[in-house]
Amino acid sequence: MIRIEPAPWESRWPDRLAMLALLIGAIAMVGPFVCMLSTSLKLPEDQYARGLIPPVVTFKNYAKVFEIMSFQTLLWNSIKIALISTFGQLLTCSMAAFVFAIVKFPGRHALFVLLLVTLMVPQQITAIPQFIMFKWLGLYGTQAPLYLPSFLGGAFGVFLMRQYFLTIPIELAEAARIDGASLMTIYWKIYLPLAKPALAAFAIFAFLFSWNDLFTALIYLPSDLEKTTLPVGLALFQVQFAGKWTLMMAAVLVSVAPIMVAFFLAQKHFIEGVALSGLK
C-alpha cells in the first residue's frame, strides 16, 4: 500500500488519536472471533464461565461436531459445489469479457449496458422462475441448481474481467493478428495468461459467493444432510443444538476457518479483487 508521507507542518497527535480509534474498531471487528475461539475450547459445563481463557482447555467439541453432524459431508459438499461454480464463472465470464473488451461487433455497447443493468436485478426475481424451471427439469432436490447457473456468465464477473482485459494493450492483440492468430488463440494464449491476477481475484469472489450462499441452498436442499451445504447444515444445527454454545462455536469455527486460512495466505488477491470491482 502506498503511504502518504507526512508534511512537515503536520503534528503527530492526530495520528495517535487515529491509532486509538482504529484499535477500538479493530477490537469490535475481531472480538467476536476471539470469543468464538474461546467458547469452542471450553467444556460444556463451563460455557457460561466469564473470561476469555477457558478454565479447562478441551478439543472435544470439535470431535463431537464431526460426529453428530456428518460435518465432513457438509464440508465436502460445500467445497465441491463452490469449486464447480468457480470454474463455471471463470470460464464463461472471461469468455464474454474478452469479446466485450476486444472484438468489434454491432451492438456491443448496447449489449454491455444491458448486461450491467442486470446487476440491479435482485436474486429474488430470478429465484422463483428458476425454481419452477429446475423443478420442471426434475433437478429439485439435487445439487445441480446450486452450480448450473454459474455456467451462464454474470454481469459482475464479466464487468470485472473486462475491466482488466482493457488494461492489456490492444497492440498485443493486433500484432498477434498480423501474425495470423485467430481470436480463440488470442483469448486462450495471450489474454487469459496475462489476466492471471484478475482471474485469481475473481476466483476468490466466485468461491466465496458460492461457499456463503444460504438462500439458494435453503430453497433447493433445505433438509437433506447428505446433499446440502454447510450454511444450511449450520442453520439446522442452530435449531437442534440450541443453547449448546460450546458445540455451536466449534461448528462455526470449523466452517469459517478454511476461508480465513485462505485469506491470510492470499490476502493480496482478496483485497485487489474488491478494489478492482470498484474501478469505474
Next chain:
Amino acid sequence: MNFGLRPLGGEKLWVLLLLGPTLLGLVLGAFGSIFATLGLSFFRWDLLTTPEWAGLDNYLGLVGDRMFLRSLSNTIIFSLLYVPLTIVCAMAVALLLNRRIYGASLFRTLYFLPVISSPTAVGLLWTWIFAQDHGLLNGLLGSVGLSPVRWLGPSMALYSVVVVNVWGAIGEGMIIFLAGLQAIPREQVEAAHLDGANAVQRLFYVILPAMAPSLFFQSVLSTIHAFQAFDYIYILTRVGNGNSSVPTLVFSIYRNGFRFFRMGDATAQAIVLTAIIFLFTLVYFRIQKRWEVPA
C-alpha cells in the same frame, strides 16, 4: 467503444460461442425472469394445481396484508439505517488508514475479516453474543452492574440486525474508499492547506468531492445489499414455521414462495422489491448528475 479487432469470416461463430453462455444467462436468467415473475404475479398458483388468473388481486392483497406491510417497513427502516452507517463507518476507517499509521496493513486485514466470513456462521456467533441469558454482551453489561437487554427481542432486534450487517460490510467499503483516497493527488490537498483550509474544510471541500465516484458506487451497492439482506436476518431472528421476528421483504418472499408455495404473492412482492431498488438507483443517478455539474 470503437477499438478492437474485427472477427474474420468463420470467426463470427466463435464470437457467438464465447458470448453464448452470457447471452443465455441474460435471456433465461435476468430478463426472462423479470417477465416470468411479472407474469406469475397475475396468477394464483401453488405449483401443484393449474395456475388461476388473479388479475391485480395479488398486488391489491398486499395493501391489506399486515405481514407484508411490516416487512416493507422493516426493509425501509433497515436500509435507511444500514446504508448511511456503512458508508460513514467505512469512510472513517479508510480516512484513518490513509494516514501514516503503524501496522496499517494489519488493520486492513482485521477490518476485512468479517467480509470474508460466512454470514450464516457468523450469524450463529452473534446469536451467542446477543443471547438473553448469559450471552456475551449481557454478561459484559452485568459485570458493570447493568441489567440485561433483550437484544433480539421485539423492540431491539431490528437495530441489532442492522449492527451485525454494518459490522459485516465495513471492510468492503473501506477497501473501495482506500483505493479512491490514494488516487487523490497529494498536491491538491497540500494546495488547499497552504490556502488556509483547515482539516474539516479539506475533508469537505477537497477530499470528499474527489471521492464522489466511489461514494456513489458504494451507495448504490450498499442499497442493493440492504434491500436483499437475508442471511443474518434469517439466522438471528427466525422463529418457528419459517417466520421471523423482524421479517424483511426478502424474508417474506422466501416464506411465501418457498415455504408456502404461494407463487402469486411471492412474485408480486419480488416485483415490488425490484421496483423499489430501481427507484433508489434512479434517485442516486439524479443526485450524482447534480453533483457533477458545478465542478
